[in-house]
Amino acid sequence: MRYILLFVILTLSSCATSRLARQAAKDDKASQGIIRDTAIVALDTPQHEIDTVKIVIGPILIDTVVQIARKDTLTFIGVGDIMMGTNYPNEDRLPPNNAKGLMADVKHLLHDADITMGNLEGVLLNEGGTPKGCRNPEVCYVFRSPTSFAANLVEAGFDIMSLANNHAGDFGDAGRKSSMKTLDSLGIRHAGLITQPYILFEKDNVKYGFAAFAPNSGCASINDIGAAKATIAHLDSLADVVIVSFHGGAEGSKYEHVPRKHEIFVGEDRGDVYRFAHSMIDAGADIIFGHGPHVTRAIEVYKGRFIAYSLGNFSTYGGFNLSGVNGLAPIVKVYTNPEGEFYKAKITPIYQTPMSPVRIDLQGRVIKRIRQLTLEDFPEAPITIDDEGWVRYSTK
């Protein structure tokens, strides 16, 4: 295409040159009484110098066209917490058939993106490890899923997983190492533990950076904003698109709002997620997928970059409160340009009931909830959310 275009330009240029020459000859020679037609025939001969240049540079241009072929839209899916069942303290909360089918209803959606991300809210470990001690036994749960369950993440379409959360260390280093080894063996990339806080990778000629943060020990810290910004600036200098995951904020239905300050929950500083998300975008991040509160929170577009403040419970088989808003969550698909700048997004509403698979919510309840929370928490956000879940820039 480029070759053809240049051919046309050169041809036009050649014609234009001839026309100018003709005009000059006409003006000049007419005034001098010289025969004009002789000059015109000489300028239009096939041996004209510009035609020779055109043939020589053609093959070089064809090579250039092959190298620059890239998509003009990229898509990113984010979902919240995933815990497919635990074999600790006993096997009462393990789903049948190795947890196959928990995400079958939404598999086609999760596969339909360049990059699909989830948060692994637990440990992939068959047995052993040191169960985490809890400050308050009333709100203490530890999750250990058999490593064979991880095949379901591949089957469902996940490319990257966050390991920065308050359950990644439930079984100490044995658990962390087993989670990483299991995901590595299946080709699912991961980030968020201090031993691997971020990753860089390439897919379909696009370079991606991915980093994950949480307030918990063993994780890249959501509360060290200076260090987090340095990580993101480094990724931004090397990648086309930088994706950031965070696990922060207080938990439960009383904490659906983004308070724009540090949230202290069960004695822990769960971060100032508003300041964190904005700081990461200031440092070069393109998409922020937050989770942690176990309920869905507002979304925002800041400096042309998308933020989801909490994606809620996505596939949490046992040991999670799923009543009311706790059982509703979105699958968020973000469309961007090749540099990660927001075009639009689509929210697919899902719901869960205890010890059951993920289901698409035909009532669209979480769409209405996100719209309301976004209006209340981010009235300045330049976006609208329609009944089908499409998120677009406001036209007003």
Ligand SMILES: [Zn+2]
């Ligand atoms: Zn959590």
